[in-house]
Amino acid sequence: MGIPSNIRDAWGNRRQSPLIASPAEEQKIMNARHCTQEGVRAGAKAAAIACVASAVPTLVAVRSVPWAKANLNYTAQALIISAASIAAYFITADKTILECARRNAHYDKSA
16 A cells, blocks of 8 residues: 555645746745744744743742742743743744734735
8 A cells, every 4th residue: 555656746746846836926936934933033032032031030939939839830931931032932923923014914905
């Protein structure tokens, strides 16, 4: 049992389209890649800031607040910090990509 060779070859060569992309399509692809990279950069910066902004109060609270000292173990502290960082990354990356795509959208005003 296996994949027939013609299906396997078609699946393997699916990226090599027989059609040649127009310069406008190439530009759209490049704009999309640029927007994605811009979103990743902005998300990483936001995640780093959120990591510090959530780590400092969490670690201070664990050392000084009796309830936090008794109930927040190392795993809980890591979850609090990482949840803030992950949320900041995805929210910022999404907003940045959408804003960049909106900026690069070309609408046909005559239609």
